[in-house]
Amino acid sequence: MITAGDADGKTWADLGIGDNMSRQLVAMGAETPFPIQAATIPDVLAGKDVLGRGKTGSGKTIAFGAPLVERLMENMGGAGRKPGRKPRALILAPTRELAMQIDRTVQPIARSVGLFTTTIVGGVPQYKQVSTLQRGVDIVIATPGRVEDLIEQGRLDLSEVFVTVLDEADHMCDLGFLEPVQRILEETKAGGQKLLFSATLDKGVATLVKQFLKDPSVHEVAGEDQASSTIDHRVLLIEQRDKGAIIEQLAGGEGKTLIFARTRAFAEQLADQLEDAGIPATSLHGDLNQSRRTRNLQLLTSGRVNVLVATDVAARGIHVDDISLVIQADAPDEYKTYLHRSGRTGRAGKVGTVVTLISKSRRRRMDELLGRAEIKASVEIAGPGDRVIEELAAL
Numbered sequence: 001m002i003t004a005g006d007a008d009g010k011t012w013a014d015l016g017i018g019d020n021m022s023r024q025l026v027a028m029g030a031e032t033p034f035p036i037q038a039a040t041i042p043d044v045l046a047g048k049d050v051l052g053r054g055k056t057g058s059g060k061t062i063a064f065g066a067p068l069v070e071r072l073m074e075n076m077g078g079a080g081r082k083p084g085r086k087p088r089a090l091i092l093a094p095t096r097e098l099a100m101q102i103d104r105t106v107q108p109i110a111r112s113v114g115l116f117t118t119t120i121v122g123g124v125p126q127y128k129q130v131s132t133l134q135r136g137v138d139i140v141i142a143t144p145g146r147v148e149d150l151i152e153q154g155r156l157d158l159s160e161v162f163v164t165v166l167d168e169a170d171h172m173c174d175l176g177f178l179e180p181v182q183r184i185l186e187e188t189k190a191g192g193q194k195l196l197f198s199a200t201l202d203k204g205v206a207t208l209v210k211q212f213l214k215d216p217s218v219h220e221v222a223g224e225d226q227a228s229s230t231i232d233h234r235v236l237l238i239e240q241r242d243k244g245a246i247i248e249q250l251a252g253g254e255g256k257t258l259i260f261a262r263t264r265a266f267a268e269q270l271a272d273q274l275e276d277a278g279i280p281a282t283s284l285h286g287d288l289n290q291s292r293r294t295r296n297l298q299l300l301t302s303g304r305v306n307v308l309v310a311t312d313v314a315a316r317g318i319h320v321d322d323i324s325l326v327i328q329a330d331a332p333d334e335y336k337t338y339l340h341r342s343g344r345t346g347r348a349g350k351v352g353t354v355v356t357l358i359s360k361s362r363r364r365r366m367d368e369l370l371g372r373a374e375i376k377a378s379v380e381i382a383g384p385g386d387r388v389i390e391e392l393a394a395l
Contacts, residue, residue: 015041017066018073024112025066028105034059039219041067044195049216051209052197064091064165064195065106071163071193072138073113085136086160090188092181094171094316096121096143096290097297101319102167103141110139120156122146123290130155144172144180151187161188166196166208170336171316173204185212199343200336231346232353233370233377234392237360244270245384247329248277250355251307253393255324256300258344259309262330267309270329274307281307284315312337321347324395328356331366335373342375353395 010033012022025031033041036052037059043050044067052060068089075088091106093099099121107117118132120142126149133140133156140147140156150156164185166172172181185194185208194212198205209216238246251257251274261267264285274281282296282305299305301320310318312332323345332338338356345352356377358366363379370377382388 010038012066015067016045017041017070018113020112021066021069021109024109025062028108030059030062034063036060036219037063037066040064040217043217043219044068044193045070047071047193049193049213050195051213051216051218052195053199053201053218053220060167060197061102061105062109064167064197065102065109068139068163068165068195069106069110069113069115072115075162083136084134085138086157087133087137087140088160089139089163089165090147090158090161090184091139091141091165091167092144092147092172092184093141093167094143094175094177096123097293098168098316098319099141099143100294106139106141115139117141120146120150126150144177144184147184148180151184158184158187159189162192164188164192164194166194166198168316169196169198169205169208170200170202171340173202173208178204178207181208182211199339230351231342232351233342233356233375234353234388235356235358235366235370235377235379236382236388237363237379238357238382240359242384243329243357244273246357246382246389247327248274248279249384249389250325250327250393251281252277252279253306253325253395255306255395256303256320256322257307257325257327258315258318258320258323259307259327259329260315260332260341261309261311264311266330267311271307271309274309279307280305281309284308284310284318286311286313312341315344316340318344319347320344322350323347324350324352325392326352326354328354331356331358331362332369335369338369338373338375353392355392 012025040050040063072088091102093102099119103117103119110117115138117139118137120129120140122143122145261270264287267283267285271281271283282299284293284296300308326345342354
């Protein structure tokens with residue numbers, strides 16, 4: 001189990017990261033390594049397969065991105081940078097939002113040593129992606145569907161890929177991507193290095209580990225249930241009729257708030273209600289096209305709105321580091337959903353709060369769910385205007 005002490009006093013150079021990249025990481029605000037980075041980077045540089053378990057927001061992207069670029073530099077680096085060269089590293093993500101998020105972190109690291117990345121995702125025209133591949137790239141960051149399309153068209157050749165990363169592998173399996181991922185991995189160079197990151201090791205993920213990882217180094221980051229966690233979990237027992245008023249009060253604070261709704265209709269209704277109450281808000285759900293989703297997410301990251309109301313499918317791609325409050329307007333049905341929702345706050349060592357609103361009749365189900373997630377939460381009865389609501393809204 002990796003804890004904060006594992007990174008004490010270590011620098012990027014200590015871990016084997018070169019000067020240019022170290023400077024770039026510091027410029028990006030990563031002055032010293034996080035625990036998962038300190039634990040994982042030496043193993044990746046040594047060419048070992050890695051299985052990383054732990055919540056998102058623990059600095060995972062740099063944990064695989066920095067050593068992956070370093071390995072490309074060791075193996076010919078930018079020397080073989082001829083036009084039309086085949087990619088030598090592949091990072092697979094379940095959603096296009098996550099793929100683009102990863103690219104925003106990995107691209108500057110790669111550029112600092114003269115290497116190039118590209119994203120290959122669905123929901124956008126493929127011609128730009130194809131022309132970038134024809135010019136030649138070093139690292140492809142992609143979703144499985146579009147990768148398979150381009151392989152079938154003969155436009156993407158993965159035979160030179162010797163490092164492959166699977167990020168949020170559990171979510172890829174949840175979305176039905178197990179078989180496409182298996183087929184894609186078969187296309188990469190035989191004996192290549194595999195790095196797999198997943199919050200859970202469910203059936204599909206276990207299949208991938210068994211099939212593709214050879215004697216992996218296993219790194220488990222302290223999860224939400226650890227005392228060192230920076231997330232405060234609260235459950236409020238409320239009357240259904242008060243839900244709208246309570247959400248309005250909770251979301252009226254200074255910090256960034258993410259609200260989870262079960263349906264697209266409820267997400268839009270809540271966002272409209274908050275706007276009417278003078279609280280700048282927007283929504284994110286599967287019925288929005290890619291450009292609207294990107295734009296709405298941008299409204300939150302830029303601070304033009306403080307509140308984003310999202311459905312679960314859309315929220316898997318949200319990686320915003322300064323969300324201080326997560327409100328579950330609809331309680332999740334399973335503990336994995338709770339973990340993924342709560343992982344949107346308390347990221348990168350910051351403090352965060354998760355508030356779940358339920359009726360008294362759901363109390364037992366909620367207790368069982370928290371037990372499975374190994375999370376301790378305080379539970380109290382609350383109504384509009386109560387002191388606890390005011391305290392939480394001030395976060």
